[in-house]
Each structure stands twice: as C-alpha cells, then as structure tokens.
Amino acid sequence: MNVHDSEKVIGTLIGQGYSQVDTPEAAELVFYNTCSIRDKAEQKVFNRLQQFKKDHKGKTFAVLGCVAQQEGDKIFEKAPHVSLVCGSASYNKLPDLLIQLETGNKRVTGLSLDTEETFDTPMTRRDNPHRAYITIIEGCDKSCAYCVVPFTRGPERSRTSASVIAEARQLAAAGYTEIQLLGQNVNSYHDPSPAGWDFAAMLDNVGKVPGIRRVRFTTSHPRDFVKGIIDAIDSNPSLCNHVHLPVQSGSTRVLDAMQRLYTRDQYMQRIAWMKQASRPIAITTDIIVGFPGETEEDFEATLGLIEEVEYDSLFSFKYSRRPNTPALALGDQIPEEEKGRRLTILQERQRAIQVRRNATYVGMVEECLVEGFNKATGQWIGRTSQNKTLNFLRPGSDEDLLGKYVEVRVTRAGPNSLAGECVN
Numbered sequence: 001m002n003v004h005d006s007e008k009v010i011g012t013l014i015g016q017g018y019s020q021v022d023t024p025e026a027a028e029l030v031f032y033n034t035c036s037i038r039d040k041a042e043q044k045v046f047n048r049l050q051q052f053k054k055d056h057k058g059k060t061f062a063v064l065g066c067v068a069q070q071e072g073d074k075i076f077e078k079a080p081h082v083s084l085v086c087g088s089a090s091y092n093k094l095p096d097l098l099i100q101l102e103t104g105n106k107r108v109t110g111l112s113l114d115t116e117e118t119f120d121t122p123m124t125r126r127d128n129p130h131r132a133y134i135t136i137i138e139g140c141d142k143s144c145a146y147c148v149v150p151f152t153r154g155p156e157r158s159r160t161s162a163s164v165i166a167e168a169r170q171l172a173a174a175g176y177t178e179i180q181l182l183g184q185n186v187n188s189y190h191d192p193s194p195a196g197w198d199f200a201a202m203l204d205n206v207g208k209v210p211g212i213r214r215v216r217f218t219t220s221h222p223r224d225f226v227k228g229i230i231d232a233i234d235s236n237p238s239l240c241n242h243v244h245l246p247v248q249s250g251s252t253r254v255l256d257a258m259q260r261l262y263t264r265d266q267y268m269q270r271i272a273w274m275k276q277a278s279r280p281i282a283i284t285t286d287i288i289v290g291f292p293g294e295t296e297e298d299f300e301a302t303l304g305l306i307e308e309v310e311y312d313s314l315f316s317f318k319y320s321r322r323p324n325t326p327a328l329a330l331g332d333q334i335p336e337e338e339k340g341r342r343l344t345i346l347q348e349r350q351r352a353i354q355v356r357r358n359a360t361y362v363g364m365v366e367e368c369l370v371e372g373f374n375k376a377t378g379q380w381i382g383r384t385s386q387n388k389t390l391n392f393l394r395p396g397s398d399e400d401l402l403g404k405y406v407e408v409r410v411t412r413a414g415p416n417s418l419a420g421e422c423v424n
C-alpha cells in the first residue's frame with residue numbers, strides 16, 4: 001500500500017507542476033514515505049532524517065506515511081529541518097499543503113484522521129510496467145491488539161465502484177493487463193454509491209474489464225471473507241488462483257487475545273471453501289510468533305495449522321510492541337530468544353511444506369506473465385496465476401517476452417520458485 005501511496009503522491013506532485021528526479025541529490029524537495037509496522041521504525045526514520053540533513057543541506061524535507069501520523073509534530077522538534085509532516089489520511093490535501101510550503105511555511109502538517117474521503121487522484125505515476133495497483137478501500141475499523149494501522153491510517157472508507165471501474169478501464173487502455181486491488185482490509189470493501197457492490201462484485205466486475213487478464217487482491221481479513229469471494233474466483237478466469245489470508249495464530253486463545261474476531265475453526269472454514277473450489281487456489285498467510293501469553297501449546301497449534309492448510313508461502317514475524325496498541329497492556333511477554341526459536345522452527349516447517357507443494361507442479365504447464373530477464377542465467381522470470389515465480393528458458397528464440405503471457409512447462413521445483421521451459 002505504501003508503494004502505491006508513493007505512486008499516487010508522485011502523480012499529485014506532477015499534477016502540481018513538479019517533476020520527479022532520479023536521486024535525492026538532484027531534488028529540491030525530498031519526500032520520505034515511512035512505514036511503522038515493524039519494531040524500531042521511528043528510530044530508523046529519525047536516523048535517516050539526520051543522514052538526509054548531513055547529505056542534503058538546504059533542501060526542503062517532507063515526511064509522509066505511518067511514522068508521520070504516529071509521531072506528528074514531534075518530528076519538527078527532533079528533526080527541525082523537516083517542513084512538512086503528513087499522514088496517509090491527509091494525502092488528498094497535499095495540493096493545499098504544498099502551497100503552504102511554497103509560501104515559506106516551515107511547519108506544515110496534514111495529520112487529521114477525521115476523514116471520510118479517499119485519496120482519489122486524477123494522476124498516478126506507476127512504476128511497474130505490467131501490474132497496476134488500485135486502492136479500493138483505505139483505513140481500518142478493526143482493532144487487532146498488536147497493530148498500529150487504526151492509529152495511522154484512519155477509519156475505513158471505500159471508493160465508489162464507478163471510480164474504481166473507470167480507473168481499471170484507463171489502465172487497460174494504457175496497456176496494463178494485471179491489476180492488484182489494495183486495501184488494509186480489502187474484502188471489507190463496501191461501495192458507498194447506490195450500486196452497493198460488495199467485494200465479490202467488485203472483483204468480478206474488475207475481472208470483466210476488457211483487456212484485463214489478471215486480478216489480484218491484498219490483504220483480506222478472515223472475518224469478512226465470505227464464500228461469495230471464492231465463488232467469484234471460481235467463475236471468472238481473470239481472477240487469479242491465489243488468496244492471501246492472514247491467520248496470525250493457530251490458537252483460538254491467542255486469536256482472542258489478539259482481538260482478531262475469528263476462531264481457528266472459522267478460519268479453517270474459509271480454507272475449506274478454497275480447497276473445494278474447482279480451480280487450484282494457492283493460499284498464503286501471515287503469522288506472528290511470541291504474542292504475549294503464547295504458550296508452547298499455542299505455538300504447537302500454529303504449527304499444526306500450517307501443516308493442515310499446507311500454505312504455498314507465508315510471511316512470519318516475531319511479535320514486537322508498537323506504540324498506542326492494546327497489546328502493550330498485556331503481561332507475559334515472551335523473551336526475545338524464545339520468539340527467535342519459535343520463528344526458526346516455524347520457518348523450517350514451512351520450508352518443508354513449500355518443497356512438497358512446489359514439487360506437485362513439476363510436469364504441469366502454467367501460464368506466466370513475463371516480468372523480467374536474468375542476464376546471468378539467460379532465464380526469463382515469469383509469474384503464475386498462483387503468484388509463484390517461474391524462471392524459464394526459451395531456447396532458439398530471441399523474442400522480447402517482457403509483459404507477454406506464455407505457457408511454461410515446469411521441470412524443477414525449489415522451496416521458493418519453479419523452473420521450466422517455454423512451450424509456445
């Protein structure tokens with residue numbers, strides 16, 4: 001989401017007459033977009049700002065994103081060379097804030113979270129030539145005990161279906177064939193216009209835009225993940241065979257402490273819908289180990305869950321304390337060393353699962369969108385509908401395949417990628 005926010009901010013600046021340069025050295029105005037999801041994010045931001053000050057004297061600095069929202073005016077005290085601090089809920093006010101900056105105001109802020117607006121900009125500078133992102137819902141109304149997002153991105157607000165479809169059509173006209181719908185809780189989408197689409201309807205309709213061959217989405221919340229989403233994937237071939245559904249823990253007791261709003265059984269019900277689909281859907285997830293109070297038994301429940309689901313991949317993290325979050329009040333913090341031990345065990349188990357899962361693809365022919373070329377190995381880099389990297393050779397041809405769709409037979413599989421040969 002931050003990458004795409006940066007694209008939209010750049011589009012806004014270009015729309016205001018600024019031009020983008022390749023390096024901070026060449027810039028007069030430096031925007032620093034920040035993320036506060038990981039431990040010590042604030043410290044890293046202040047260290048980087050100090051470095052900017054040394055390396056780029058006389059420039060105007062702006063801090064954007066979650067650390068801007070979280071630290072607010074304090075940024076001016078700790079880094080007086082910063083002139084603009086703006087959280088993502090205020091990006092739609094950037095044109096006004098830039099005017100204040102241009103008129104010499106050295107303390108410009110956009111920090112209100114009290115908004116019902118989304119950041120719809122007529123101009124977005126897109127950095128990926130093949131996949132385009134569309135944010136359909138911003139903010140979050142959940143309150144997971146470990147998470148800073150509700151404090152940094154404001155309340156949930158959805159865009160109208162008409163504005164999303166218009167953007168998808170523009171992207172198709174510009175030659176994009178793959179769209180990724182974004183939202184902190186993308187599947188909580190609810191169309192504020194009279195059309196009243198839910199997320200499944202949005203997915204289906206974006207998948208029907210002429211020229212769009214692939215639609216992905218991230219990130220889903222299990223509580224709002226209804227069967228209609230799987231039915232839409234099952235019936236519309238443009239919707240990719242991949243669902244990322246963060247579980248966070250396999251223990252209902254821990255899920256309850258995390259305030260995740262679902263039980264293990266309810267989560268597994270969603271997995272069952274995916275496994276019953278007529279198309280093979282790749283499933284990925286996020287897991288936090290060492291949440292306060294997580295016992296060995298709870299951790300074993302998480303290990304059991306990953307074996308049962310057989311995830312295609314997962315992102316795993318050690319729990320870290322984040323400012324303002326309800327989990328700060330919980331006792332029974334797990335020692336760092338123990339969190340590290342659990343993380344290593346989890347990752348080793350998952351690696352073995354991925355070896356097994358990926359081996360089942362050997363011999364299959366998969367359609368790939370070609371995203372790159374590796375000069376060192378002479379292999380093209382493709383992505384399958386299941387979001388797997390498939391590196392392949394195309395002997396006897398020097399055709400430029402970038403951005404094209406090709407059929408590739410899988411000949412080898414590793415834990416993190418597949419390899420094969422183009423068959424067309």
Ligand code: SF4
Pocket residue numbers: 140141142143144147148149150184185221
């Ligand atoms: S659903 Fe939970 S984890 Fe996701 S952004 Fe909202 S509060 Fe954070």
